[in-house]
Amino acid sequence: MRVGIEVGGTFTDLVAVERGEVRVVKVPSTPRSPDIGAFNALEVAGIAPGAVTDLVHGSTVATNAILERRGAEIAFIATAGFRDILFMQRHDRRQIYDLHYRKPVPPVRRRDCFEVVERIGSGGEVLLALDEETVRRDLIPALRAGGYGAVAICLLSAYAEPVHEKRLRAIIADAIPGVRIACSHEVAPEFREFERASTTALSAYVQPVIDGYLDRFEAALGKAGFSGHFSVMQSNGGRIPAVAMRSNAISALLSGPAAGVVGAIRQAGRSERGNLITFDMGGTSTDVALVRDGLPSLAPETEVDGLPIRTPVLDINTVGAGGGSLVWIDDGGMLRVGPRSAGADPGPACYGRGGTQPTVTDAHVVRGTIRPDAFLGGGMKLDANAAHKAFESIAGRLGMNVREAAAAAIRLAVANIVRAIQLVSTERGRDPRDYALLPFGGAGPLLAAEIAEELGIREILVPPNPGVISALGLLSADYAMAQGVTRRMPLDNDAPGALLAEHGRFREAAGRAFASMGLEGALEHTLEVDMRFVGQAFEIPVAVDPGHLPSLTAADLGDRFAEAHQRVYLHGGEPGRTVELVGLRFGVRHPLEALPEVRERASNLSRPEAAEVTTGGRVVAARLADAASLLEGEAVIGPALVEGYSSTTWVPPGWRIARDGAGNMLMRKEG
């Protein structure tokens, strides 16, 4: 049996697949010890760990260790003169008019930052040899005295030549056996010392936490008789065996949203859709991502708690617009939705837990798209009166009735998500109309049609069980590794050969790494080349098929770069500008066999024929349908609500929805 367990902030989701049968379970998370929630999920699903052959796990342990500052006490080592890199940061302020601005706080104290005498130039040449004597005399005793849980090393230009970092690591490992050491040339071998140092320090900071968590998890699994493969999700959208995470904790950050995108891609692939805009709307936020040809794009950098992390992550844009987002009027009289949220407690007013401020979920209740009797398959009754009451004051101030105010809130929530989608599409020169919208998360399918209308998208794919797509994504994730390296060179006739050689080296290393993880068989490679005009600082990734590398010419590369520059910046640079290659982004995947089809979890709710919904300034009678009993080929014409266990799909007038042959529901605008 194959099992995916995704630990989220509120719920822990489990998806289990055995001989074509799929089980779906949602249990409350246990934030103090997330592993308890995971084992609870197994228990509720009635799964004996001994019967599991393949277990894939995703959790927020790494991210939370940073947000809650529960990582290890670490030491940071830099080139002499630069121990303050982590405190200097980039010298800018994120809010320019905030007079009480505070910088993001690094995961290490200044007193724990040390220096070594050495210097390497940008071409990798040793300008000043590592002074090993002072390392042994001064640094080693200080590290011993500090009793650190891990050590982070980031020396200048180590991305170009790691010889000093390697030597330093060897000396420390020799003197202090067993101490965890993160080196910048391995964690993030790219130029710009602050971002590389920040990534390395955070990696060292979370590594002991991840190790402890996985130790506990594996021990409990072993005790329960588990003897299958245990792997964990990474932020790049692939998984790795848990044992490999022991040397690369940074890749566990933000793996939850990545799993959702992977699940969405798999599910859409069944309906033969590869160009997607995914949006995952949960309680407090919405994650959006753009997928081309079934492949998500990777961003080279992300941020947690204001600190940069230079590691390949699925390019996901998050906005503070979820079901729990508060609806309010600011002191300039403008109606706003989010980013503050009612959270899980008290939650939306309609939850009846004492919340009085209106939220997006309350707006759905007021306008009729969430029926109080049908929430979570009827498992949780909502208080419609409380939702109405919560909107009274806002309605009064806007001179509207309560239904109009709720409709206004919904339109604003839609607008917030539309802007988030524009950020990953139009801003990068991609037209959203060329993509299908794939909503998931509990609140996604309720807004999908209205978001599609705003963006001109004509096709929406609603997967079965939209509330547990992330757990499905774990199960369907390939084993994968991603790596960015700085390799600066002019775009000339030697460049294609250099690319081929560089990729050959990576291919070999990846092959060895996968073999050592016990993964045999063919690997799929991807390659992006970061290029720019000479003089620019920000690169544009240009995808190159590694299979075409032997016949690639400099002219091909130049044309592709010019096209990409034109797409993003609306010009291709003046003629005569020279182009350079700056970095390479390697990706490699060990493809997984296909998963059986996932079906909607059935609910036994009895429902009336129709319900009143406010839309487009009027009240209409929306047909009610059960998602699980909507069979292949059957269509429902809007206005309609298609209710499932974990989510409801709103089909506005002018739209129709039908179950396709792959188990998804396809919603299209008519006419």
Add this chain to the structure above:
Amino acid sequence: MLDPVEYAILSQSLIAAAREMGVKLIRSAYSTILREARDGSAALLDAQGNTVAQAELIPMQLGSIGRIFQPCAAMFPPETLEEGDFLVINDPYSGGQHLQDVFFFHPIFFEGQVIGFAASVAHHLDIGGGSPGLNASAQDLYAEGIIIPPMKVNMQRDWHGGGFQRLLRANVRVPQQTMGDFDAQIAANNVGALRVQELAKRYGVAKVTETMAALQDYSETRMRAAIREVPDGTYKGEAFLDDDGLGSGPLPVRATVTVRGDSIEVDFAGTAPQVRTNVNAPFASVISSAVSCLKGALTSPDIPFNDGSLRPITVKAPKGSLLNPNHPAPVRARMISVSRAWNAVMAAVAQAAPEKAIAQGYDTTTAFCLSYLGEKGWSVYLEVYGGGYGAGFGNDGCDAVDNPLSNCSNTPVEAMDQDFSFFRVTDYSLRMDSCGAGQWRGGAGFQRSYEILTDNAQVAHYSDRFEGHAAGLFGGGPGASGSCEILRDGEVIRLRSKDAFQLRRGDVVTIRLGGGGGYGDPALRPPEAMRRDAEDGIVSAERAAAWAAG
């Protein structure tokens, strides 16, 4: 009539479009000053040239972008513009700031009408003039670079290989970078125009135009609401520049801030007369300074800055003073004077609203330039430094960060190592005991050292507070001063705060940036905060003991 929801959606879309302009400006730029330091800004203006939304990058450039547009519009009314036209200005005496900040305004056409303007400004690495990057000894504006009065330029005719572009190219020392940065400005403006056109298509021109007006009213309303909370009265503040760079001694900047109901008047009467060196500040920059200070101190940071925020505020400065000089006084280092203007306004605010004010930070823009003429032409490195930030009620000042009026990032050492072979950075660290004492301490200053790897290089810089200090507030202590020194053959050569110097191979140039002033009595500082700073080496044990003793 605009409904409240469409208004909310459209206004947020305009703000998002301005933000995207800023991102594209920086990301397609070529010079380190624009692409790494991010010394540039972008905004959307309405058809009359009032700022509607801006990318929040550099307060100094943004505060008065609408005012800078007006002289251009007066000469080239929007209705006379044709597709492909855009307006350019950098002349401080026609409404601009300093010559390095070149403003581009692109009309946004929709169905044949100009419905707004996309504006961008970038600090250009070199714009000609008497010395690369910055001319510390300029006696007048002509020595500071090429002067661009309000100009109408056509993309097809004058740019792509056309006369105006060739004229500019011929007058700058690093054309690859400067001309590339102009292209980045054009890219940013094109993106802004495209987004506004998309909105007009989706919602109709009338609604977009109405939103542009309503968004300004909105900022004005929130600004006025915040001003009403400040007690009426007349408050005075002052601050001092070290000198004019020629040994003049301290130069006062004085502000009289009058709060009446929901409006404020700031008058800089009593400020020193203009000087012969480049610290004079054109009036457009003085408006930015005063308004940025009041917005930061009195209002919530989430109020969008546009021309509506300027309406409740009137700014005056005597003609012929440091803050409103007569043509053709040099103005390159205007940031020094406008920072003191900011300090003077803040000192007045401190009397009116003590908990909203902050102590003085180092608040000195230090422009630091290394240049070298080699066989392949000029190599110019320019960096803009801040220092320690001023402490506020409940908040220690930020360490090593740019000043309130600026927001430049540092250039990564590894980027310098790649781009410049005539020097190498050898030290970049926080300065111990540079922060002002206080219940909340000021931000720590920092230093950077450059080892010079060739003969015939030169350093030029302007700074301030090499003599003076960032003052503390309500019992807080002052921050440390700055300095610039050259270590040559074991001897230390001290430079003045505004200076230039020929360098030799082996010289080590060290620039030290001062700290911010503290807020409140240092004896009230919690012992655990004292201990933390001492253990982290921000404050020495001796200084910590002195603070505790009060």
